[in-house]
Structures are given as structure tokens and as C-alpha cells.
Amino acid sequence: MNRPTPRPLLIIGAAVAIVVCVPLVYLVIRAFGSGWGPVERVLTSPITWQAAATSVALAAAVAATTVVIGVPTAWLISRARLGWRRLWVVLVVLPLAVPSFVAAFAWLSLFDQLTGFWAAWLVLSLATVPYVILPTAAALRSLDPAHEEVARTLGIGPRTAFLRAALPQVSPAVGGGALLVALYVLSDFGAVSIFRVDVLSRVIYSSYRASFDRTSAAVLGIILALLAILIVAIEQRSRGRAQRWRLATSAPRQVPPVALTSGWRAGAYGLLGAVAVLGVGVPVAATVNQFLTGASAGIDWPDLGAAISTTVLYGVVGMVAAVVLAMPIGLLAARYPTKAAAVLERMSFVGHALPGVVVGLAVVFVGTRLVPGLYQTLPLLAFAYAVLFIPKAGAAIRGSIATVPTVLEDVARTCGYSPWRAFRSVTMRLASPGIAAGAVLVLLTVMKELPATLMLRPTGEDTLATRLWALTEIGSYAAAAPYALALILIGAIPAFFLAFPLVRAVSPSDSAPATSGDQPLPEREGVRQ
């Protein structure tokens, strides 16, 4: 039985959902405002469909690669007995701190012949693999080992038991991670531009910059948004199916770590090392190398300092905007799961399917026409960040609040607490770690955000990302290096915070050294419980 939804909460949630949808609606109006002619011209152009096909192919290739790399990596850091497991957890999550365009720029500085689709595939795969590792590792750690144990009693070996009993249960987490990767790639603008891959996001930005008539950019933006919405719909459909399998809700027992044979152990260290070295080591080393060159060329310290403070300021403003606006909708979805709440949540998720370049473009239209006084001001940029990142914050808020039993609030009420005080001191207190993790993810993403910031930032202000972009556009790679390194270092702080729950979940005994005296497995089995 659902509790009645408080009307003020519903009204606030509806207002947020409607405001979030305004840019998309305005984009549609803008695209069709000049009649059917310009729309037809864009739709019949082979460039449009070639760019769309390349976007989809790149998103699919990168998502598949991150699943192939990310799932075994997640298994290793959450289930295998390895030396220095806590360190490995941090190292494989750290690529989150490296923006794809920084990684692209670093790889290009090492191999100047790198260009095209496969270069973008490599760099984007390495940059986005943590999006699969994090949810999959969390799901594996919360999985009840009883299912695999039952499978083992039915005559199935440990590896098959994992594949047949455990993996299907974590598939929603894997799918969710792959979805984030696919959306990241669709919306990526920096890496694809550096490697000169003509995907939709790059074509949209070129079209936006090249012409005063922005109808083409608006039409292309709608196509990209539709592609992203299609991917979200496919993922939601498959997740809906997978969730029907889930029956148990009780807290699972802790899974004992699995010892590996020496051969598998070498492979495990090889995989973890490759993810860490290629995802973090190479970009950091190349950037440090550039940094040293840049230092000899002279670093503009005041400019670097200003870019750092602007990056942090925009990150915090974007985080606060997204979390505050997502709160009523997340609360509605978690506590009052009515049809109205579901509709509002879906409306607010529009940003999930809208690449930064499209939101930036839409907010430019809204800003110049509806609120010209706010165009290229921090409030309008904060609004764009909110549209883009409310889904990330909202998912964290809903998930965290939903895990707090409502009976705790009921008990607080019978202890004399008002509804607000009961919510604040019990539900918010218990949900705050999860909400904070969502907020930190938004902070990290805002600090790395490029296209919307490029379009909407106040004149004369630069973040590390936009400054870096401007310098690389004119070929000043050495001068750009300090900005890239600063961005990685600043991003590493929230990335470490995100890895922390997994690090904490690893007990010291799990990190036993490789020579712990465990009996090796028969090679046929590979792993054992």
C-alpha cells in the first residue's frame, strides 16, 4: 500500500521535470521553425547518416570492449584473492579521473600517427571501462553466494556456476554500466575531435560554429538525442526482464575470496596492470612529459590557477544544482512510487539521453531567446549542468533513499519527531553516503565537461577543460600539458572517493599475498571457491 504523495512534493517534482524538458522542446521548435526545407536538406544528406552510423558503431564497439574488459576486472577486484587488492581497486577506477580528450591528447603526443575510428575506440574504451567495473563489482559483492553454492551441489564446476548462477544476476549492473559507456561515447566530443572521427557530436559542433543558421545543428542534435533515447529504451527493456528474476531481498553473506592457480594469477595481474597502465599510467606519463616540456616553455601560473578555481567552482555549482533539483524527483520515486512519479522521473531523465553538445545547443537557444540576460552566465550554465546530470544525481538519491525502510521514519514519528525532522535525522542520515557518492560523480563529470561549458561559459572565464581545448586547437600541446595534469590531479580526488566503498569492502585478509599456501586448482577449472 503506497502512502499518499504529499502535494507540495509532487508540485515541486513536476516543476523540475517540466523545466528540465524545456531545452529539448525548444530544440525541436528551433529545428522545425524554418519549415520543412532545412530539415529535409539535413535528413537527405549522406554526411548525416554516415556520421550517425559512425556514432552508433563507435558506441557499440566501445561498450562491447568495456564489458569484455570490465566484467573480468570487476570479478578480480571483488572476488579473487590477490595481493594489494585495495591498491588494484583504486588503480582500475582511476581512469575516471582522466577526461577522454586528455587521454586522447596524451596518446597522440606519444604516437602522432594515431587517428581515426580505432584510435578513438582505444582511448574511449580505456577511459570508460570504470563505468562497467564499478557497478559490476558492487553487484558481485552484494550477490548471495547461496545461488552458486546450490549450483555446485547440482554437479556444476565453479566457473560454470559463476557464469550460470551469478553472472545473469549481475547482468543488470553490467548493462547499466555499458549503457553509461554507450551514452558517454555518443556524447563524447573531445576525443573524437582530436582523432578526427566524424561522429554526430563533432558534426553538430562544427555546424554550430560554422554558420549563423543553426537549424542544421538543431536537426542533427535531435537525431543524436533520438539515438541516445533509443539506447536508453533498449537498456531499460532488457533491465526490466532481468529484474524479474530477482527474488531474494535479504542481505547476503560475504563471499569468501577465490584463490587462483599461478597461471590464472599471472593473467589476472596482467589484466589489472593493463587497465591501470593504459588507462592511467600512459596518459599521466605522457602528460607529465609534456608538462616538463611546458615548464621549460614557461607556465602561465596565474592563468592555470584561475582555470583550476573556475573548474572547482563550476563543478561545485553544477553538483549542487543537479542534486538539489534531483532531490524531489528522487524522493518521489523512492517513497511514493506512483504512475505520476514514474512519469516525472522519466521526464527528468531526458538529460541521460542528451549529449552535452545537444544540451549546450538547446540551452544556447533557450538562453538567447527566452532569457537573453542570462546567456553566458553561471546560472544558465548551472542549469545546463543540471539538465545533463540530474539523472546521475537522481539515480543515487532514489537508490539510497529506497534502501532505508520507511518503518524507521514511522518509529521516529512516534518518538515525537515531525515529518521533516524524521526524514532529515533518519532517512537522509542513512541515505547520505549514497547521495554523496552520486554528488561526487556529478562533480567529477562537471569538472571534465567540455561542449556545454564551451558554448555557455561566461565570456572571459575558462575551466581547465576549455583552456586545454583552446590550446590544443592551436597546436600548443606543451602549453596545454599543465592544464591536463591539473585536471587529472583534481579529478583523482572524487575518483578515489568513488572507489572508497569498494576499497573498504576488501578486508585485509582478502588481500593475502599470492603465496598464501592455497592449493592450486586443476587447470580445467581455473578458479575455485
Add this chain to the structure above:
Amino acid sequence: MTSNGGLSIGDLVVSYGDHQVLNGVDLQVPEGEIGAILGASGSGKTTLLRSIAGFIRPSKGHIDVDSRTLVGPGVWLAPERRDVGLVPQEGALFPHLDVAGNVGFGLAKRTREQRAQAATRVEQLLEFVSLPGKGRVRPHELSGGMQQRVALARALAREPKVVLLDEPFSALDAALRKELRGQVRELLAQAGTTAILVTHDEDEADDFADGVHRIAHGLIIDRPVASRSEEIR
């Protein structure tokens, strides 16, 4: 407590849209006694309990405790103003607080004096429920029975007029259930608090309560079985 005390419910109706969950419940529980509401799933017993607590707003009827109207024509008090204590299934202890924090959750702690009084009260209650010295322990470190005793101490902390027990023993094994039943009954008798137990277990209702009221289809369908205290007399 006033002499004309206890819980009195009359013609209580609760509806969700067209669906009527309570169809005019009448119930009297004398002051200081334990009444059991016995019914199957979907009978309306939890709705009745939540209506007494104030989480559900009845469309008709009245609820009085110790001659004070909680629900009636033009009257509806929020849960925090009702002087009721709640012991939910499995205790529902606040996991972010230790035992002392749970027991003292509802006590005023604004001034130094209030905090000292709250600490003393918590110590008394922990003694009362036979958990002295457990104040700094976290809920997950306690057994199921201990958790329920902490939940009872928390419910009694503000000296409520009525304690509501929502199947508080259902998650325990049979032996512990019986043992804890006796302990809780004794504690409630010592506190002299009126209590309502909601359960689907007939043995539990008979063993625990002074009077048993059966509920089905949102109605109390029989008169209370002779109260346990009367039987003893």
C-alpha cells in the same frame, strides 16, 4: 494516567478509494492491559495499528486514549503528538545509532540538563530491559531478542500512553519467541502501559494478551476472550 483511561476506538472506517479496509471497528482496551488484535493477512489489523499510530487518516470514527481524543470529528493528531510507542517487526532499530542513541532517540537533548536527564533515563531503561552496559553497542551486534528489547525500551522512553507492538516476535525462533514474550509482557506490566499486539498467531495472542480481539474483513468479529488477568483471578 487518568482513571478513565485505556484505549477506546469507535466506528473506525478507513478507505483507499472505493476499497474499505476498516469497516467500523469498535475496540476497548482497559488501561494498563494488553489487547491482542488477531487476524489473517489482509484482515485490516496492520491498518488498524497504523491508524492508532497516526500514519493512516481514517475517514470516520474516533480513537481516544486516556480520555484524550486522537481522532474524532474535526480532530486528527499527527503521530508525534499522540503519545504512542511503536515496536515494529524486527525492531527497526536505527542502524546509524548505537543502543543508547536508539533508546534516547525521542528524548529532549537541547540543554545540558536535558542531556543528563536523557542519559539517566536511557540507563534506567537499559536496566529495565536487562541490557545494562550495552549503550555503546551497535544494533547489528545484538541478537534478535536483544534488538527487540532495545526497541521496547525506545518505545517506552517517552512514557507513552499506549505501546503498539506490530508482530514483534515474528522474526524469532520458537524458543526465543516464547521467552521474549514472557519478558516483554512482564516489562509492560511493570510499566503499567496499555498495549496493543497485532499478530496472526493465535497461541501468541492467547499467551501474551489480557484480551484477544479477532479481526476479519476490517471488522472486529467477536467479543474479547476473557482477559488473562481475569482468568488468573
